[in-house]
Amino acid sequence: MWMEKIEVEPPYNFDRVLERMSLDPLNVVDLYNHKVKVPLYDASKQPFVVEVKAIGRTFTIIGEDESQRSHALSEVSRIFGWNVPLSIINSHFRQTNLAALFEEHAGTPLVLDFQVYNCLMKCFIHQQLNIKFAYVLTERFVRTFGFEIDGVPFYPSADTVAGLHYEQLTDLQFSRRKAEYIIDTARKIVQNEINLEQLETMTDKEVLEKLIKVRGIGAWTVQNVLLFGLGRPNLFPVSDIGLQNAMKRFFTLENKPAKEEMDALSEGWSPYLSYASLYLWRSIE
Incomplete structure (x- = not known):
């Protein structure tokens, strides 16, 4: 030990x-x-x-x-x-319209998923689901096809998922389309059509161009992989419902903000948009 x-x-x-x-x-x-x-x-x-x-x-x-x-x-x-020097990030946001939020949640770092692969699988499962059921479905997936060490669950490997039939996921209440996305993507990983380790060395734009070609992966999924899989500091997923709700609440807006309003309100947050996203999500959790 x-x-x-x-x-x-x-x-x-x-x-x-x-x-x-x-x-x-x-x-x-x-x-x-x-x-x-x-x-x-x-x-x-x-x-x-x-x-x-x-x-x-x-x-x-x-x-x-x-x-x-x-x-x-x-x-x-x-x-x-x-x-990551949080003191620099906090100082940056003291000069913005999120100053109160960063004071309230001071010291909150951007914590990543344990593996980029886990993040991608979780993104597939969470697509278009409320957070409570998304966690339920993810737990079913991991506990059914994954394994444990010392009581700690591990996601099923890409090799394991690639060998599944779609019906094995639909039996767990996955939609047929989502089952196809997950299993087909795992097969691409096994066949090295997708090399997740290479994503580390790519720019945000290159990662987007690489992953967006995969069936079932849209901009929201890529942004979440960049943010919580790769830890990129300047991501702001404007299509995320939770982020829209958080901004509506924090800025006391009558309605959820449209992209243009989100862009206007977030002016000055760069190059730490990921931390703004995190703190806004945290404010409604």
Whole structure:
């Protein structure tokens, strides 16, 4: 067993992170003890779990296999945004019409899905569903076809999903079209028509041009993959209903804002539009 301690620069509020993560029933979160178990894959694609716990701004990461330590530390730092200076982002938004929101939710980082693949699968499932049923459907998918280590669920691999029949998903209350999107995309990943690792080195525009060609992937899905899969800092998915509702509430608008109004209100938020999106979503969760 190994253990590593890391100090994170303020402001960083891990309790806010855990509160948001606890909304997803697949995340193994312990709010009382300020910790979460994280499913990872090592360099040889073997799954393993680490525990991340915080006392103040000091994080303790615990794992089993010493050979996985370096990779695990890199991954949890990426996932939890430990290398992103939130103080700079907060200072930026103090000069904007979101100043009050960033003060209320100060220290909330952009936390990524554990793998880009998970993010893509989750986006397919969440398309055009209310959030409650989306979580139910995602949990059915993972617990039916995935696996667990130390009580931590892992998404079914692309190889596993590629081997499914559409009816195996429709039996779980997936629509036929959504079942096709998920399984067909997994097959493209297995056949290397889609290389998710290459997305890391692409620009936002290149990722959009690559993924938008895949059946079932629209602008909303690409933006969410960029935001929560790749951690890009300047995404503002104007077609997202939750974001529209959050802006309506925060700016006390009579109706949900149209794209033009959202563009006008968000002037000055760049280059941190992703954080504006996150804080607005957080305001209505």
